Structure formats: structure tokens, C-alpha cells
Amino acid sequence: MNSRARLLLTIALPVILIIVIVGVFVLQQRGATTTTTSSLGTTKTVSLTHMTLALDWTPNTNHTGIYVALAKGWYRNQGIDLQLLPYSSNINPDTLVSTGKADVGISATESVVSDYAIGQPVVSIAAIIQHNTSALVARADSGLDRPRDLDGKVYGGGGAAYEPAVVGEIIKHDGGKGVFKNVTLNVDPIQALKSKQVDFEWIFEGWEGIQAQREGLKLNTFYITDNGVSDYYTPTIIAGPNEIKQKPDLLRRFMAATSQGYEFARAHTQESAQILIDQNKGAFPDTGLVFASQDYLSPRYADPGRKWGLQDAAAWHGYPEFMLSSNGILDASGKPVKSMNFDALYTNQFLP
């Protein structure tokens, strides 16, 4: 081989490699899109409004109603082409919503209050679960039998400013000092408890709590609403103030379909869990966890006889007030915020 041939080959091989990979990718993409268009060919072609929803976490039973409405074509019936933005640990849905990169997102009371404090306001437009299901948990064999025992122990949290403040108040409410070590975990909370890396954690009963049961880990559970914290909404669906001003009709249609989805999930536990699993192929190695979690959550999306999504003023005053008074909410410069217009944080106007 002469030097020219060697040079050509050295340049050509990488180029061929890139072309082959791009080619396979394009072919595969095309295959994927043709199957979706053919399956949608039966529905009437109306002009759809594109809309994005930023998820707060990887798919789970909090999102069931949305996946149901997607699978059943209810967003399309409302003239909406809904695209889900997958969860990213690097950017929260609130930022995406407030910068207009996403139309709606999933968030929680704590974030909505913090957003308001730092000047990136978002508005909660529906409560996904009507009552709070958060709890502090410790291993049952740890001897930490009531909140005040948590003094001086290691708390594995998510790194948000409100967490230590709220946890401290819960411990004080039970007569403790409210002093503990705070570490930020980036691992599966139940595994961290199992391996005794941390002493207690803040979990959602409907997901990690069920996971612990399925793994045979016995927990001491202190529901935060039983321990001096007033009831509040987590998760909630949020929209940006601009969106609310400019596209109220779109939001109303979005909420009509979403509400339909959650009402379906309330009534059809098994079927809606199956839809969540089918819509997220490969995401749930333990489908039993999804069904068990859905069993837990479906009756909790809203109290019997009540419409899904409604938010009460009491919930949007009590807990935010409590967070402010425990110095858990910091403004953009890191100073505690002392007052806020709580009524600007939520609205029921888009619910059907």
C-alpha cells in the first residue's frame, strides 16, 4: 500500500463509519415514525397544537393519568399534540416552565413556593394527589421509634433548602431539639437505608414505601402531616404566568384531557397501571411495584366523591406559612423570605 492509499483509507474509514451509523439511525427513526403515523391514521386529521410537559421524575404512578390520556388519545381529542420532556436531574421542570421551554410541568408545593421566592414564579393548576403522602422513615430495627429520636442522626435528603427546616420542625414538634446531620443522597433511598448509610429519609409512601414493603424492609414511618405539618399538595401540575395569560384555552383543554386520564385511573386501577407500563417499555423491571403502587394511589388521587385536581386555599396557606416561619424558603440572594402572596401560587380555573 502506498502512502496516498494509506492516507485515503485513514480518512475514508471514519467517514464511512459515521455515515453507516447515521444511516442506521435514520432508518430506525423512519421505521419508528411510520408505525406511529399508521396507527394514528385512523383518527381524523385536525390541526394539533404542540404542547410540552416537563416531568419531575422518571415515569411513575404519579404520572399515570397523563399516560392514560396519551394512550387513549384524549389529548388529541382536545386538539393537543402533547410531548413529554423526560426527567433530568440537571434542570427542574419549574425552570423549564418559567423560561417557556415547557408549557406545563410537574412540581410540588415546596418548589412552587421556592420559585416564587427567587423570582421565577410558576402557578400550580392542579393537585395530582389530594393528600400528602410524604413521610420520614427509619429502619424498624434502628430503635428510632418517634420523631424526637431522630435528633443527632443522619438524614439522607434531596438537597433542597426547605428539607432541613421542615425536618427540624417535625423533630421539635415531638419534643426534640431538631438537630441532625444532613447529607444529600443521589442514590436509591431504600438501598441507602438498607445498607445503613443514613438513619432516616423523606420518602413518598406510594413509591418508595411500597418498594420497601416489597423488599421486606420494615420501616418506622412518621407521616409528616401527623407530626405538626399541615396537609399540602405534592406533586402538582404547574404552568407559567405568561402561559396562563396568553393560552388559557390551551390550558383548559389540556386539563380536560388530563383530568379525564386521572379520573380513569381512579376508577380502573389495574388497567391504568398496565397503560403506564406499556407506555414506558423497559422502564419497570418490577411491574408488581407499579401495580401495588397504583393500588395505593388510585384511591388517593382524590377523596371519594370529589373531583380530581381541586386545590383548597387551606393547603396553599398552611404549609407555605409553616415553611416561611421555619426559615425554609430563601430568596435569590439566600436570605429567608418572610411573607408572600399565597393566593398567587395556585388556581383551579383550568379544571373542567
Next chain:
Amino acid sequence: MSIAAQPEYAGSASLRRIAGYGPAIVLLVTLILLWELTVSASQISPRLLPSPFAIVQALFDNWDVISGHTLQTLLETVIGLGIATLLGLALAVLLDLSSWIRRAVYPLLVISQTIPIIALAPLLVIWFGYDLAPKVIVVTLYCFFPIAVACADGLLGTDTDLLRLMQSMRASRWQILWLVRLPGAMPSFFSGMRIAATYSVTGAIVGEYVAAYRGLGLYMEEAAHSFAVVLVFAAVLVTAVLSLLLFGFVSLLERIALPWYQGAENR
């Protein structure tokens, strides 16, 4: 005689090359066996550390899902690595133009490597969204540096006798660069390429961790949140294999471009 001897020589050379991987294979197999034995002997929960066998099993069982993610990651990797190579070469030549440029630009290149992706991540998402661009940018950012630095060093280390010879023949600056200095820098360039190829897949996965619709990084994150550690490891296995393949591909290119150099290395 020489014609008859050549294939035999080539055969024994490739045999020797395969034999050269022997120690690596023995070590790898030993480590995997140790891992398997440790996991099965101790009480480590498979949810914390799955055994190698379980990982391979999970990989095969979920291949239909993982393959799509793999293709996405591979695409981001090769495009990013391709751009990084061109950028690295261009920067190396630019650094070589004058010592002023070198002194001005070099610190900036070093600084570019100190930016934690976590700081850039929200900006990448807001500016470029969830599509291909931010991942390619992260891969390029990871990979151009070793290529540029290695190649620039190679250009600096040109044989002075050859330089004087070219100058005595009134060769232009670009002729010297093209005929003597760039070919002379190729061994260094390929060293940089190999480092870049090793980092590239990880770069793409970091980019996907930032925000993605598809890709091994997103898959790992989803698997971790679904408490499926074995699937995280399966994705790690795919990542390792991809990195090895890219590394092998660069070595193959080096073998084609610089056969004499390869011979020298084997001695």
C-alpha cells in the same frame, strides 16, 4: 524466498498480537470470576451489586430496548468525536502558527476542560433543548482537548535536521507542515485520538444525563430510579464495549496510517 517468507511472518505477527492480549484476558476473566464468587458467597443484595452473569442475562433480556438507546448514544459519540478530531487538528495547527497564539490560546483550552458539566447543563438544555446538539457539544468538549494537545506537541517535536533540509530547499511554511511536520506528528495525534475515543462514549452519556429523549445515559437514570441496578450495570457494560470498540477502531486506523510505527511499538 522473501515472497514465501512474508505470509509466514505476517501470520506469526498476528498470532503474536493475539497472544499479546493474553494477560489482559486472563486478568479480566479472573476479576469477573472473583466478582461472581464474591457476590454469590457473600450476602450482598443483588439490588446493590448484581453478579456478572445476571448482568449479561439482563442485557440479553432487554436488548430490544437497550439497542435503541445504544444506537442513539453511538450516533452522538461518533459525530462528536468526528467534530472533535477536526477541531483538535485545526487547533493544533493554529497553536503552531506562532508562539504568541500558543501562549494566548493554550490557557483557554485548559480552562475549557475545567468547566463542570453540571454548571453548563441548564444552559445547554435552555439553549439547545433535548435533541442531538447538546450531547455532541459535550462529546466535542471532552474529546478535542487530548487531540489538540497531543498533536500540537507532536508538531513541536519535528526533527530539526528534516526542518533544515526542507528550509535549504526553500520549502514554504505550508509545504513543511504538510510534508514533514504533520506526518511527523501523527504518532502523537493517534495517542491523543486513543484517549479521546476512550472518553467519547462517557461524554455522550454525561450529555444524556443532562437531558435526553433517548440514550444510554437516560436509560441508566431511568433504570436507577426504577431500582433496577442490574440494568444500570447492563448499560455500563454496553458503554465499556462501545469504548473498547472505538479504541480498537482508532488503533486500526493508526495501523493503516503508520504501519512502520506499529512495528516499532511491537519490538
